[in-house]
Structure formats: structure tokens, C-alpha cells
Amino acid sequence: MKARRQSAIVDIIHRSPVRSQEQLRRSMRKAGFDVTQATLSRDIRDLGLVKGGADGAYQAPPLHPRTPQNGQSLLHRAAADYLTRVDRVQQLVVLRTGPGQAQLLGVAIDAASLPEVVGTLAGDDTILVIARDTRRARALVKRFEQL
């Protein structure tokens, strides 16, 4: 019940700005949770919500802020650990990993927001990376080979 309630709180503050506990309590009631102010205070503390931003609304603390820099350093590590082979067919780049590791590397590629990449498709041990064009696919192969 507590996990469900706290998960509802996180949903509500993600969906629209919430500036006060009273406003949060009303939104929770609309979502089907009739909670006391004391419970709400405890939940806010448990979840580590802080008021911030220009509008003073509650925000979840970003535990692992995703910036292009740390996205790329994660990709660097993931590629070093899991990437075994790189191939290119025109603007498609095919990456190979060990079994069960393709999706993890795929997530890392997505998170790194590489400018050459339109999208990725990951299976069990193979990732298809779609580049914007052949020239960028070549650049991408070079990038992976250097990781």
C-alpha cells in the first residue's frame, strides 16, 4: 500500500507542478488515495522530494542525472565490456555482444544521444543501429572502434 501510494505521489508531481502539501493531498484524493497530512509529510520525506525550480514545485531528487557527458562515459564503459564486433551495411551499423548483453548496450547507446544515430534495435546478441546516412554510419563505426 505504501509503495503504491508513494508511486502515485511520484506520478502526480511528474504530471503537473505541485506547490503545496494541500494541493498534493487533493490530487491524491482524486487518484483514489485518502491520506492524512502526516502520512503525506512522511512520504515526502521518504521519497526525498524537494521544492525547487522557478515555480517552487516539488521535484524528485535526480539520483543519476543524465547528462550527455555521463551518458557518453557510460557508453564508453558498456562498449568496453560488452561490444565484440562492429560491421556496417550502407547506413546500418551492426554491433555484436555476448548473449543477453545486446539490450544493455542498446540502452547505453540510446542514453548517450549520439548525433549520428536515428535509432537502435537490440535483440539477444546483436544491435542494429540506424545512422542518418552512409557518411555518418562510417563515422559511427569509427567511434565504436575507438571506444
Place this chain on the structure above:
Amino acid sequence: MNRRRIVLAFAGDTRSCAAVKWLAESCRADVAALVVDVGQPDDLEEIRARAIACGAVRAHVLDRCEAFARDVIVPAAAAPAPPDGEALRRLPHPVIAAALLEVAAIEGANAVAYASTDQSLAEHIGAIDPAMNVIVPPAESPETSAVRAGGHLLLRPPAYTASEPAHVTIEFHDRVPVSVNGVPLGLRELIEILSLIGGEYAAATAEAPALDLLRAAYSACGGRGSITLQLHPAQPVPVNS
């Protein structure tokens, strides 16, 4: 709306399967399952497929056998007191904790989870990243928790019983075992071979015969040079005439 993402250490047992559903429904989270290969005898591809079937959005398999052997088993073999019982089964926890946090970083997850009442894994996670949320889904009813996946590289494999005495030579470089009977081996293979050989000669109660052999080797040569151990059948075995 962004659902929160949770990385679950997935062992393939019924409690892990129930945990995927519980996290998805009660925490309204996308669950990425992580199967860490620490040399368990299970079919890990099948376990991975089971995680997806239970509702995980993704399932990853990470091979951490070498790290487990290098960072945990070798130091345990060289330590003064051997791990036994629960401590032996908990040996992979530091490696699993590190893998969970590594995958959580890549997945952008703000929580990790595991399906066990054992606090030890949570302690290892907290030691590496005290800010990470650790969720332990509640246990389901006792009758459904009978199936247990598990084991790891060091635990005894099924073995034949030897009838003749034998010897095994282990060579060390910088306190790390590097070959058995003159054959250079990676640490994972080396421990597997020692488990097989040791399993044939160890008493039926010995849980980790490879660890016993390595400990005997370390205490005899201090992890330098090479040492030959004499092995005798643990119980007399009748020989066909």
C-alpha cells in the same frame, strides 16, 4: 508519463518471478531484470526468457565469473579462515551488487531490487552506493517458494568418486593460481577443474572442494611457485577384480 525504472537481480526462482510482477504493479515500474553469471549450473538463457515472460521490459545477462574468481574466490582461498555455510553461498554478493549498480547506471534506474530476505546483498549495494534505493519485494506464500535457482562457480558439481590416489599440481604467479598439472588456465576454468578433481576426492560433506584444494595449496606454498598436492579417495571404494 515516465514510469520509474527498477533493476531486479533475477535468479529465475519463483520468488524472482513474483518480484517482477510485484514491482511492475505495486511500484508501477518498468522492471529490467539482471541475470548475473557467477558460474551457476542453470541455463541462463532460459532464466532470461523467464524474466521476459514474467513481464520484465528487458533482461540482461552479465558474465561476472572472472571477476568473482579474481576478486572473491582467490582472496577467500588465501584468507586465514575459510567461509562456510551461509558465508559460502553469499560469496557472489559483492559481484552481484556491483553488476546491479552498473546496470542501474546504464538503465537510468533510481532503484535496484532483489528477491530474498538476506540483508547481505543490500549491505554490499549500500557499501558501493549509499544513495541507491534498494527494494526487497515481499515474500510470497511459503509453498510457492520451493523452487530455488542458484549455486555458483565454487559450489560442488555432481562428481564421481575416485578409487585411486592421485596428485594435482597448482602453479601460482603473484599469488594467483595460473595452471593445473602444467596446463595454463583462466581463473574460471581453473576453479571448475579443481572443483571436478577435488569433488572426486573430497568427503561427501565438503561443499566447495576447489576452495579446499586452493587453501591447501596456499598454506603449503604461500601462493608462490608451484605445489603438488597428494589426493586420496575420501572413502575406500571397492575395485572390480
